[in-house]
Amino acid sequence: MDENDIRPKFLEIEHKKVIKNDVMWLKEKQKNFSLVCCPSCGSNNYKYLYKKYFLTQVLCKDCNTQFVNPRPTEKILKEFYSRSVNYEFFAKNIFSRTEEVRLKKIFMPRAKYLSKKIDTKGKTLLEIGAAYGFFVEAVKKLKLFKKIIAVEPTPDLAAKLRKKNNLVVIEKAYENIVMKEKVDVVANFEVIEHLYNPKKFLKWCYDITKPNGCIFLTCPNISGFETTVLGKFSTSVDHEHLNMFNPNSISLLLKNVGFKFIEVTTPGKLDVDLVRSALDKKNIKSNALGGFLQQLYKENNTKKLKQFQNFLSSSGESSHMMILAYKK
Numbered sequence: 001m002d003e004n005d006i007r008p009k010f011l012e013i014e015h016k017k018v019i020k021n022d023v024m025w026l027k028e029k030q031k032n033f034s035l036v037c038c039p040s041c042g043s044n045n046y047k048y049l050y051k052k053y054f055l056t057q058v059l060c061k062d063c064n065t066q067f068v069n070p071r072p073t074e075k076i077l078k079e080f081y082s083r084s085v086n087y088e089f090f091a092k093n094i095f096s097r098t099e100e101v102r103l104k105k106i107f108m109p110r111a112k113y114l115s116k117k118i119d120t121k122g123k124t125l126l127e128i129g130a131a132y133g134f135f136v137e138a139v140k141k142l143k144l145f146k147k148i149i150a151v152e153p154t155p156d157l158a159a160k161l162r163k164k165n166n167l168v169v170i171e172k173a174y175e176n177i178v179m180k181e182k183v184d185v186v187a188n189f190e191v192i193e194h195l196y197n198p199k200k201f202l203k204w205c206y207d208i209t210k211p212n213g214c215i216f217l218t219c220p221n222i223s224g225f226e227t228t229v230l231g232k233f234s235t236s237v238d239h240e241h242l243n244m245f246n247p248n249s250i251s252l253l254l255k256n257v258g259f260k261f262i263e264v265t266t267p268g269k270l271d272v273d274l275v276r277s278a279l280d281k282k283n284i285k286s287n288a289l290g291g292f293l294q295q296l297y298k299e300n301n302t303k304k305l306k307q308f309q310n311f312l313s314s315s316g317e318s319s320h321m322m323i324l325a326y327k328k
């Protein structure tokens with residue numbers, strides 16, 4: 001899988017325009033942003049890194065979480081996502097074109113990983129931010145879980161999810177849901193980096209999980225290969241990602257809300273390709289990579305680059321991470 005498989009390159013210019021529109025909308029609300037402490041460890045000991053778009057990125061000196069500070073409040077974010085032209089663009093142009101590859105290369109492996117880790121027979125899964133239902137689809141294909149609940153506050157997406165069989169759809173933001181029963185597995189993918197208050201969200205997840213249940217999530221890893229090499233030019237650093245954890249800081253946060261036995265893996269597959277793309281676009285200079293990487297990219301040996309990506313993924317150094325944590 002490369003970047004073009006999930007974000008077609010011919011849509012890039014159009015995509016940039018819609019992002020600009022969203023960024024401008026946020027910028028107008030700037031005076032109402034609020035200052036926060038580190039979203040992982042709660043420390044107030046952070047340093048200024050750089051600005052991207054107009055947002056200030058800071059780094060926690062205690063746990064190395066990178067975060068946007070000051071940041072849009074919960075109220076601003078709610079309005080932002082309900083009118084985001086970027087989300088609309090993704091729905092119409094990107095997800096529809098990349099559905100098959102996303103299911104096969106991203107969501108099936110996630111579902112398979114989960115099925116190897118836990119016994120899902122007779123159990124209940126709740127996914128927050130089920131969106132297009134890729135994970136729901138993957139889980140169904142593998143015949144995992146007895147009951148699946150999909151939480152999706154966006155009306156259009158919720159309507160699509162309702163068309164799927166044997167699926168309970170809750171069209172609400174998680175804060176407004178009162179669960180009558182606890183669930184065995186809470187899943188959420190690429191959700192936590194968008195939130196104003198990730199700890200509050202994880203606490204909610206913890207509270208609705210049965211004893212011996214678990215949480216399963218994915219998010220960017222700010223200390224991975226691509227995010228480290230590209231810094232502010234990483235596509236992970238954007239106006240939507242307010243919290244950029246690393247394996248240690250996400251573990252710390254999960255521990256703080258009560259989860260135990262935290263397993264972090266980095267199955268990301270795009271690091272090598274994203275760095276190449278940044279070189280092609282001249283976002284970074286080749287000599288900034290250092291001699292070793294410069295040679296690797298110059299040589300352009302497909303097999304070797306693939307092996308390098310496999311090394312990054314298997315050694316915990318990819319910029320996309322997956323976490324499983326238990327309530328015991």
Ligand SMILES: [Zn+2]
Pocket residue numbers: 038039040041042043060061062063064065
């Ligand atoms: Zn911290």
